[in-house]
Amino acid sequence: MPELPEVETVRRDIAPQVTGRRIAGAEAGPGPRYGSLSDAIGRTILRVERRGKYLLFDLGDRELVIHLGMSGRLFMAPRPPEDSHLRAVLELDGAGAGYLFFVDMRKFGTLAVVRPGKYDTIPTLAAMGPEPLSDEFAVEAFCRAVAGGGTPIKALLLSQKAVAGLGNIYVDEALHRAGIHPAARGVDRKLAIKLHQAIRDVLEEAIANRGTTFSLYRDGYMREGNHYAELRVYDRAGKPCPACRTPIEKTRVAQRGTYFCPRCQPQSLRAAAGRS
Numbered sequence: 690m691p692e693l694p695e696v697e698t699v700r701r702d703i704a705p706q707v708t709g710r711r712i713a714g715a716e717a718g719p720g721p722r723y724g725s726l727s728d729a730i731g732r733t734i735l736r737v738e739r740r741g742k743y744l745l746f747d748l749g750d751r752e753l754v755i756h757l758g759m760s761g762r763l764f765m766a767p768r769p770p771e772d773s774h775l776r777a778v779l780e781l782d783g784a785g786a787g788y789l790f791f792v793d794m795r796k797f798g799t800l801a802v803v804r805p806g807k808y809d810t811i812p813t814l815a816a817m818g819p820e821p822l823s824d825e826f827a828v829e830a831f832c833r834a835v836a837g838g839g840t841p842i843k844a845l846l847l848s849q850k851a852v853a854g855l856g857n858i859y860v861d862e863a864l865h866r867a868g869i870h871p872a873a874r875g876v877d878r879k880l881a882i883k884l885h886q887a888i889r890d891v892l893e894e895a896i897a898n899r900g901t902t903f904s905l906y907r908d909g910y911m912r913e914g915n916h917y918a919e920l921r922v923y924d925r926a927g928k929p930c931p932a933c934r935t936p937i938e939k940t941r942v943a944q945r946g947t948y949f950c951p952r953c954q955p956q957s958l959r960a961a962a963g964r965s
């Protein structure tokens with residue numbers, strides 16, 4: 690599933706190709722996932738921004754919100770691709786006119802045209818926590834957000850409320866770097882500060898590598914990302930931890946397949962704090 694680095698890569702690929710161009714036509718498959726797309730017709734794409742895992746197309750008095758879901762792919766082409774999973778098309782005017790296509794095999798992706806900032810139909814976006822690579826991702830607020838002991842830290846990070854944009858891959862990677870067990874409940878201040886930095890480092894490195902292609906992700910030019918080989922724990926069960934050579938283990942936390950190093954990420958937080 691595309692997470693922040695993959696969505697940001699698509700944004701950087703797509704933005705220069707669509708910014709300043711008018712949407713001359715829009716077509717989408719049936720169903721509520723693409724319901725309001727015709728509201729985009731006649732409007733000009735002023736900017737393409739990102740919030741968490743959402744792409745936000747600024748259309749002036751409207752906003753086109755795109756979530757890639759599990760397998761969504763967004764790319765420009767001069768004519769429709771031969772693809773039975775084509776879900777939506779935007780026809781763009783202007784020099785070198787072309788089409789922006791949305792292809793989605795698994796059909797979890799969504800497109801919605803809303804009034805700017807009116808996200809009441811998109812609750813995850815409405816309640817989104819701070820952007821991890823911006824100044825609004827403040828250390829102290831993050832320490833408070835992860836201090837509570839009710840929820841496993843992995844579930845808390847996946848919720849998007851403490852910080853935006855993380856999914857299964859980068860949560861596992863960030864927790865490994867910070868030396869925190871994914872099922873830990875309540876993270877002390879010292880480890881929270883490490884985790885805050887680890888989240889930024891992991892995301893910045895993955896963006897530099899144009900994202901991780903684990904299975905279905907492709908960038909805005911339909912190419913695979915390059916970050917898979919750099920992963921330290923995710924999808925590496927039985928392989929040696931790059932830090933201590935202990936075999937990586939796979940377990941289940943927050944109903945998700947979860948990878949961790951039993952030595953670098955001990956179950957007891959007291960043990961982890963003693964090591965840091």
Ligand SMILES: [Zn+2]
Pocket residue numbers: 930931932933934935950951952953954
């Ligand atoms: Zn290790």
